[in-house]
Amino acid sequence: MEEKEVLGTKVPLQAIDKFVAPVQRFLKIESTAGIGLIAVTIIALLWANLSNETYLAFWSLPFNFTIGPWSIDKALHHAPTLGWLVNDALMTIFFFSVGLEVKGEIVHGELHDMRKALLPVLAAIGGMIFPAVIYLVICPGEAHHGWGIPMATDIAFTVGCMALLGTRIPHGLRVMILTLAIADDIGSIIVVAVGYSSGVQWSALGIAVIFLTLTWLSFRLGIRNLFVHGVLAVISWFCFVQSGVHPTICGVIIGLLTPVAPMVKRAYMDQLIVTVGDAVKENRPMTNDQRKEVLAMLEKTSRESGSLQGRLNTHLQPWVNFVIMPLFALANAGVVIEPSAVSLVTLSVALGLVIGKPLGIFLVSFAAIKAKICMLPTGVNWKILLGGGMLAGIGFTMSLFVAGLAFGDPAHATYLAGAKVGILTGSFASAIFGILFMKIVSKPTNTPEESSSDAVEPV
Structure with missing residues (x-):
């Protein structure tokens, strides 16, 4: 039997380890997740354009969960579908993992410095205002109601593109873009609540806040039972669903509440x-x-020598990268391409994403740094910051969601079709330009330790 030496002691390895270890090493390569996401996106596009009826029918399949007289469709007041399961349930787990990563950076990493932590928030504001202004300048007429469409950054696809670039993305830029995308999503949800909805159910949101407070208190008291926290998280998530506020925000909040300090001193x-x-x-x-x-x-x-935040983040990463994100892409990237729908709305949305996003992020960041309010993240220069702004122009899912609200009236069906084409072309152009630009201006940062097999092989 083969053995592995750990701290001077030889530990026997099972035969299955010889097969599992290479798979684990492969899954730890960041670009693998990005390549998989792009492949699934292409599959979704082909499926939707070759057989849109089957694509829509599949993601509209209803499902139900019943315990005695209680059923999920009655609780939600609508029949949940597979698409809803991916976007409102599984994506909450994705945002939870993002919240965990940002929390680690706030306590011990890049965002520990207030001037670095403030930069992505200000950049997110610039990245929302500039696209909206470009849209209104180009499309001021009856279709002006779509001003909120190019404001959002799709965090899942942006993370996938950053993973595809691997070590060409400095850690400081990755943290900044993640934080920027969270601030951007929160801003987009506020825009939806103010500009595109009839209001928020404050009673349900208030109950969610109570359960989130209980979660915070349980962490402060040292409770580490994952079942207890799981129950509190599910109740909080359900209250967010009932409130009308997108439940992925609940995932971010719980991730930010998770403690970083280990239980054992x-x-x-x-x-x-x-x-x-x-x-x-x-x-x-x-x-x-x-x-x-x-x-x-x-x-x-x-088990308790490490932080709960680090332990959960480590366990969630494979599920997020190779299950949740591909399912998200498959459920949302199936946009029907209709060349006849191209209009000023299409141009406004596409330019808002491709030009407005990076311009707003870069100019606001430049002004804040020159005013000494903020500082550049570690390993990031002006060119790399501009490249990150380009990648932030990927506005897929939230942009589609806002487009459906802005042009949901059947009388505006032409505007909606044009907006979808603009979102698709603008997001793809942002991804391509951003990847190519980053390959030119950024160099890989591999170290011998990071590239060795020992660095990734689990003990």
């Missing part, structure tokens, strides 16, 4: 290691119950 861990080490060196006799107690203590200490 380092001094205790060091003392435990010394105590167990001394017992092993002295070969003290132990009963089976004592051995079990020591091993259970070591297992619990090992």
Whole structure:
């Protein structure tokens, strides 16, 4: 049997490990997730344009979950579909993982410095205002109601493109774009609530706030039982659904509430290691119950030595990259391309995404940094910042959502078709320009340690 040396001790490996380890290494390559997302996007486009009826019928398939007299469709007051399951449920998990990553950066990373933390928020505001202005300048007539369409950044597709670029994306830029996209999504939801909806159900939102507060208190009290937090999270999510506020915001909030500090203090861990080490060196006799107690203590200490935020983020990443994001792309990228629908709305939306987004992000960031209000992230220069702004022009899902609200009236069906073509062309152009530009201005940052197999092979 093959063995692996860990801290001077040879640990036997099972035969299955020889097959699992290469797969794990492959899944840890960032570009793998980006390539998969692009492939699924192409499949969705082909499916929708070759057989739009089957595409719409599949994602409109209803599903139900019933316990006794209670059923989910009655609770939601509408029949949930597979598309709803992906966009409102699974994507909440994706946003939860993003919230976890941002929380880690706020406490220990790039966003720990207030001047770096403020930059993505200001950049997000610039990235929303400039596209809206461009839209209104080009399309001031009856279709002006679509001003909110090019304001949003699609975080899932943007993350996929950044993954495709791999180490050409500096860590500081990745954190900035993630934070910017969260601020952008929150801003877009506010725009929807103010400009495109009849209002928010404040009672349901208030109940959600109560359960989120209970989640925060449970973390402060040191409760680490995932079942308890899971129940609180599901109730909070359901209240967000009922309130009319997009439930993915609930995922971000819970991610930001998750503690970064480990439960077990380092001094205790060091003392435990010394105590167990001394017992092993002295070969003290132990009963089976004592051995079990020591091993259970070591297992619990090992689990609690890391933060809950880090542990959850590590476990969620494969599911997010290779299940949730591909399903999201398959459910949302199936836009029917209708050349006859091209109009001023199409041009306004596309230019808002391709030009307005990077221009707004770059100019506001430049002004804030020159005014010494903010500072550039680590490893990011002006060219790389502009490239990140280009990638932020990918406005797919939220833009489609806003377009449906702005032009939902059957009398505006032509505007809606034109907006969808503009979203598709603008988002694809932003992705292509952003990737090509980043390949020119940014160099890979591989280190020998990062590229070695030992660095990614799990123990």
